[in-house]
Amino acid sequence: MKFKLMAVIACTAALYSCDDSTSGVGDFVSNIDKIEAFSSTYEATSETEIFTETFTKGIYSRTNRAYLGKYTDADFGEYSASFITQINCPEGFEFPERLKEITDVSLELYYTGFYGDSLATLTVQVDELDKVIDDSDEALYYTNYEPKNYYDETGKYTAQKSYAAVDKSVSDSLRNSKGYYPNIKIDLGEEFRKNLDDKSKDPNNFKDANTFINNVLKGFYVHTVQGDGSIVYIKDIWLRINMKYTVTGSQGQDSTAIGSSILAASKEVLMSTRMQNNTDKLQELKANKNHTYLKTPAGLYTEITLPIESKDGKDGIFEKHKNDTLNSVTLSIKKYRYNNDLNEDNADKSQYKMGVPQNVLMIRKGDMNDFFEKNKTFDNETSFLGTYDSSTNSYTFSKLNRLISHIFSEKRQGNNDADRDVVVLIPVTTETDTEGNIIGVSHDMEVNAARLFGGEDGEKLKMEVIYTRP
Template sequence: YNMKFKLMAVLVITAALYSCDDSTTGVGDFVSNIDKIEAFSDTYKVTSRTEKLDKIYSRTNRAYLGKYTDADFGQFSADFITQINCPENFELPEHLIGITGASLELYYTNYYGDSLATLTVQVDELDKVIEDADTDLYYTTYDPKKYYDETAKPLARKSYAAVDFSVSDSLRNTSTYYPNIKIDLGDDFSKRIQQKYTDNPEYFKDAYSFINNVLKGFYVHTVQGDGSVIYIQDIWLRLSIDYYTERESTGKIDSLAHGSSILAASKEVLMSTKMENDEKLKEMADSENDNYNKFTYLKTPAGLCTEVNIPIEDIYSKHSNDTINSVTLSIKKYRYSGSEENSEYEMGIPQNVLLVRKGDYENFFENNKTYDNKTSFLGTYSSNTNSYTFSKLNRLISQVFSEIRTGENNNEDRDKVLLIPVTTETDTEGNIIGVSHDMEVNAARLFGGEKGEELSIDIVYTRPNGTTK
């Protein structure tokens, strides 16, 4: 339908329109006889559907580990490959007696699921050096078997729970406590690292030499259990060492000392998380399935997004000569992402959602772009309205109108956008400088769907009085 309203205070309202957005859509300028400018609103139906993301770009310095089966979304698992960085000119103490132990330590900031569920993690050593050309590792669907021998004896196994109740409440509740899983890598591993250091200390001069000659990396994965996923922030390889100290005054060996030296995974080396969902997500994205096509979903990580089809051709046929001042899409969220009775561990709500043209989706993440408010936009969940709102889409409409006029980008995805849950990275001043896939366990069920409640997009445009389409 089309609603028309006159501007009563022309100068004030016109200024307000321009203050909303400095990018408008249309041809021609406003005529000088400004008191005849009229503003109009228009509403168009949009359609939406759930789309399964088969793979997502996951190059990150965080890792995820665990397995969880949800009554609504099925089973999800996460494991990872990581290299270990060796700082330049790394050295152990001069009077080294020996490396007495080695442990892989996983420090995590949070978790999803059952704090008491027991899972078993296994650590395998990689037997292939990861090359720069191995771009498959930048995605959540890589095959770890290409990088380690699954028939070989694993380095270590350890059972753990997301909350370690062997640690006292008084310690666990302090601000300095950092939850972690410490995995003993065994004597053979320790002795091998010591032998490498003794025979070829130059192998420890930098990360490249270390990775190529000493330790190619680890594959860390869950082999038993179900119930939690941990969000890992730091990964350390701790080498426990015995060495002699010198007395400063004489320079002679004074006493025996015990200590440790830490090598960490860091952004200078590769870390890649592998994620798997069972067939449940494919079922939820089936537009023919009447159990799921009355709404759409957002599900992270590596799960479901929502596709929105905007009727660009209809809008263009009516408004190609108008000045479109704002285009707003708002989509409400249901209270529960799944069934209320299944919400034993309610998933988090995706807080930030990227709206990006479907044809630009892969390129956006692979090239580490940030949203430009032209072909990609960021929407934030509002608890007040219980919705995600995108209010500057006139810039997208302007881009597509231009393509229609020139005949560019004329394909079936031209009028489609994807809504993808993301996390943002900010600089010290709070400016968003990076956008990446949300890798934590979050979900939302949205209004819409092929057989659900009708969605709409709202347009405000101006047309000088007397001008007709």
């Protein structure tokens, strides 16, 4: 009660400098000296949903990062990641003028981190694409695309390589040094080398990215074919071309030199990650009514029905406050403290602790497709960003009066959309400019999870409303 009284007093003081009044929801002009503020609490309901049941094409995944590997978790089941990538050939690229031969070619995958068993052995396979990808191919913007549409899965693969997330063949001193960049280096073999060597005889094949992709290399499908235990987070993809060429010395003599050129995957060409989750396990978690879940990537999200309408004999926010000014509406969603007890039955089975989603987007259910497809950012009116607070172990959204205002206006205009009062919580990552301003929001593609308070039979979510009444 003391907290509520303090909150009401603080809000009342803030009214004289606040410009966030809820337009169209009880705005008024008063000549009295004091405005009394009140507070009310309402219960919101929540449930777990599966991404692939809502996003039938998967989640929108246009990104400059790739993910690779396979991991089976006691709570969430099997999860795997693979990717298709093209290689960019920048304008002006040239081989040495007196190129003798290309000696070997490798695909190098550089990663910034991983999840799972650092020593688990997995086998990655590289298949060369057999069709030129049209950048307008919508399927490749989502995580559920079918790779066999872009390469011959019955044909001979280009290369394979066994690897572990931590390469023990590298000395500890080097691996722990500041400049070390962990990578998986895959020799693409003699047949690929010979074909590239033949293509290099015509410089026009390398004049720009489009010509290179059409005439030389359409791209790769990179996927795990054996093993289980880790997922690596890939930042850079290089095609390294080693060669011999002739140079003329200071005395006019010819000598053979050895060098290399690097072509990279970049934002100028397509890269698309494919995600697969064990839906049987996800269905089990969705069926749990005592709490809700978040699981990335492309796993589970939480859906919340806001208490706008009256229900079960209890007045909703609209009925109680349709003529009031809503000065603050706050919803705080607590997370269970330990991530290794996501499912009590499996508490002793999870070897590796998943990370906690650091940023969660709250957005109206009907808006979530457009939000990611059109590269929008949150507007604090119908979409909001909540950051995980480890001190309170929760995500807090404190400007929801603007959303409630929006819903009130729609309700008055006769909008009876079934999802009008429904919002979803989706784990996201953010992109910032040089000044730290958030300029982009995308799906969280790393392995993270959280079990939240709520659920149909669990502890109800509390929505705090502070309002003034003319």
